[in-house]
Amino acid sequence: MAVTNQQVAPKYATALYEAAVDAKNVATVQADLAAINTILAGNPQFLTLLQTHVVAEADVPSLLDTLTTGAAELTQRFVRLLFDYGRISALPVVIAAFNRTVATAAGELDATATTAVALTPAQSAQISTAVAAKFGVTTVNLTNAVDPSVIGGVRIAANNRIIDGTVATRLSKLRAAMLAN
Known part of the structure; x- marks a missing residue:
């Protein structure tokens, strides 16, 4: 290979x-x-x-x-x-x-937050702080992508990882669980 x-x-x-x-x-x-x-x-x-x-x-x-x-x-x-x-x-x-x-060596991270509506500056700051703590960095360069199909919540993409807390994903998992039973 x-x-x-x-x-x-x-x-x-x-x-x-x-x-x-x-x-x-x-x-x-x-x-x-x-x-x-x-x-x-x-x-x-x-x-x-x-x-x-x-x-x-x-x-x-x-x-x-x-x-x-x-x-x-x-x-x-x-x-x-x-x-x-x-x-x-x-x-x-x-x-x-x-x-x-x-x-990364400088403690910086680029991340994208996908939400149903544009984030306010306060929400961006709060998400940046949470992402910085999660990834152990000091600075997060956060970009907000708006995608109404997520319905609500936020999907974070950073460091080749995705943390998905969107309503659309939760509904999809709930539907899959209901169909499995």
């Missing part, structure tokens, strides 16, 4: 983060990765080009240099490592995982 980019990205991101911490270079690496991500977003075929054998092997280093121009040596070596290990296509996913790792 092949290992997907989604599965390997956190491992590569953690390794890069630890190397950046050791080099006292986290902010620089994060800025480098943001610049690389911008380049990749503007040129979606770039990674595909590197993966195919259309480009001569001798030209690959210059393409990688173009991608990492101005980046710290650690960032340049990391991108080259991804290429050498056949994981260059994972770069955008690794960048996202790296940013999550940096945020």
Whole structure:
């Protein structure tokens, strides 16, 4: 069974983060990765080009240099490592995982609260406090998504977890229980 980019990205991101911490270079690496991500977003075929054998092997280093121009040596070596290990296509996913790792280390968490109606600032603050306590972080960047189909309550999505306290889910579980009996 092949290992997907989604599965390997956190491992590569953690390794890069630890190397950046050791080099006292986290902010620089994060800025480098943001610049690389911008380049990749503007040129979606770039990674595909590197993966195919259309480009001569001798030209690959210059393409990688173009991608990492101005980046710290650690960032340049990391991108080259991804290429050498056949994981260059994972770069955008690794960048996202790296940013999550940096945020987690700083005690930050991005979360989405899905509710039937828009949250008031007081409700957002209360939910943010509860989510911060649940996940053991200091800061929660809460986004409110409005979905009338939830009927009431709130569904929190954070850190690849979902905490569902919506009325729609409760009704669905109640219906399933009634049909099972």
